[in-house]
Each structure stands twice: as C-alpha cells, then as structure tokens.
Amino acid sequence: MNRIIKKTAKESFIVMTELVLPNDTNTFGNLMGGRLMYWMDIASALAASKHCNAPVVTASVDNISFENPIKLGNTVHIEAKVTRGFNSSMEVHMNVWGEDVTQQYRYKSNEAYFTFVALDPNGKPRPVPELVPETEEEQKLFDSALRRRQIRLILGGKMKPDDANELKALFIKE
Numbered sequence: 001m002n003r004i005i006k007k008t009a010k011e012s013f014i015v016m017t018e019l020v021l022p023n024d025t026n027t028f029g030n031l032m033g034g035r036l037m038y039w040m041d042i043a044s045a046l047a048a049s050k051h052c053n054a055p056v057v058t059a060s061v062d063n064i065s066f067e068n069p070i071k072l073g074n075t076v077h078i079e080a081k082v083t084r085g086f087n088s089s090m091e092v093h094m095n096v097w098g099e100d101v102t103q104q105y106r107y108k109s110n111e112a113y114f115t116f117v118a119l120d121p122n123g124k125p126r127p128v129p130e131l132v133p134e135t136e137e138e139q140k141l142f143d144s145a146l147r148r149r150q151i152r153l154i155l156g157g158k159m160k161p162d163d164a165n166e167l168k169a170l171f172i173k174e
Contacts, residue, residue: 084145088125
C-alpha cells in the first residue's frame with residue numbers, strides 16, 4: 001500500500017455497544033475498569049483496522065481516567081475513530097458513554113487514545129493511509145496527535161526529549 005491513499009475520520013468511525021451484566025461488575029455494582037478497557041481495545045482495533053484495511057495490533061494505551069461509573073444493567077457505547085495516521089501506526093480516539101435505558105439518561109464515562117500498528121501478511125508493520133480532517137474538532141485532534149505521539153515515544157524510551165520538536169514548541173519560543 002502506498003501513502004498516497006487518504007481517508008477521513010468518518011470512514012473509520014464505529015460505535016460498539018455492550019450491556020453491563022453481573023459478571024462484568026465489581027462488588028459495588030459498577031462495570032470493572034478492566035472489562036471496559038477490554039471493550040475499548042476491541043472497539044479501537046476495529047476503527048484502526050477499518051482505516052487501514054489490514055489487521056492491527058495495540059501499540060500503546062494512553063491514560064484512562066474514569067469520570068463516571070457505569071452501573072449494572074446500563075448500556076455502554078464506545079465511539080471510536082482514527083485521529084491521525086503516521087507511518088505504520090494510527091492513533092484512535094474514543095469516547096465512552098453509559099446509558100441508563102430505563103431512566104433515559106446518557107452520561108460520559110471516559111475518553112482515551114490508543115495506538116495501533118498495521119500489519120502486512122507477514123506480520124510486519126505496513127504503511128497506513130493519511131487521515132484528512134474534515135471538521136474543526138477533527139483538525140484539533142489531528143494537530144494534537146503529533147504531540148501525544150511524541151509523549152508516548154519519550155515515555156517508551158523510543159525518543160529523546162530533545163528531539164520532541166512539537167512538544168518543545170509549546171514551551172520554548174524561539
């Protein structure tokens with residue numbers, strides 16, 4: 001595949017819906033964080049795979065902070081879409097919503113960024129399509145994706161802080 005191919009975020013958009021059952025909850029009747037992260041990994045992998053039309057593997061998971069618990073019997077909606085394609089990796093942004101269907105109330109649980117690498121038939125990294133932002137929100141996510149990527153690379157020991165030009169530009173005016 002050649003990097004000339006371009007796609008939009010809406011082409012990778014997916015919504016995954018799950019029902020919180022007793023086996024998914026902790027002793028407080030809330031969805032366990034690990035179960036939600038499992039579902040988020042699946043949802044974001046589907047969006048990444050849809051973007052590159054190839055199998056993908058999880059490369060990193062950013063901070064996940066839980067704003068509101070999701071209760072037993074509630075529905076979980078995970079909205080995922082690619083925010084930017086790099087060489088062989090893609091960043092996927094997710095919004096997670098809980099919904100109490102009986103009370104007709106929907107609330108935000110959390111959001112997160114996962115990174116995936118596209119694989120060729122031999123299991124080696126392959127190029128992914130560029131992402132073309134179409135909305136103002138997509139442009140903001142696209143622009144900030146490079147900074148988030150540099151943070152991930154620094155934390156993973158794959159980049160020296162001095163080489164993180166996008167991050168340095170936030171703090172150092174030349």
